[in-house]
Amino acid sequence: MPRLRGVIRGILIKLLFKLLDTADVKSSGHSEKWLAECYQNKGFRDYIFGRDFMIIRHLAGGDQLTAPEHRKVWQMTGQRVELLKLGQMAKQAFEKRERNIKKKAVEASREASR
Numbered sequence: 322m323p324r325l326r327g328v329i330r331g332i333l334i335k336l337l338f339k340l341l342d343t344a345d346v347k348s349s350g351h352s353e354k355w356l357a358e359c360y361q362n363k364g365f366r367d368y369i370f371g372r373d374f375m376i377i378r379h380l381a382g383g384d385q386l387t388a389p390e391h392r393k394v395w396q397m398t399g400q401r402v403e404l405l406k407l408g409q410m411a412k413q414a415f416e417k418r419e420r421n422i423k424k425k426a427v428e429a430s431r432e433a434s435r
Contacts, residue, residue, distance in 0.1 A: 337399070341406055356414035369408040376401045 359365040376397050382388060389397070 337402060341402060353414045353417070356411040357418045360411035360415035365411070366408075369404060372404055373401060376404070 379389065380394060380397055
């Protein structure tokens with residue numbers, strides 16, 4: 322029975338990631354700019370790290386070292402997935418912007434050398 326729970330949990334987590342995957346959605350340039358700026362902000366990264374730590378701590382039992390109720394476990398797991406997805410999207414937007422800046426700099430130097 323515990324093995325079946327692990328398999329079902331794995332399937333549900335994969336399904337959750339497929340449902341939350343927003344790679345197909347075309348985001349506006351404004352939201353990508355905002356996400357890239359957020360990733361540069363130390364406060365944003367500290368919030369992601371701190372909130373993730375608090376969720377893990379709560380799932381492990383918190384201060385009382387008691388297991389949270391089943392509904393709360395699913396809620397906290399969903400919050401953690403959303404939080405990590407937000408951090409991932411911000412990092413990807415930042416890296417994309419950095420690549421575009423470097424690409425424009427290379428093109429400008431090529432144009433200047435002609």
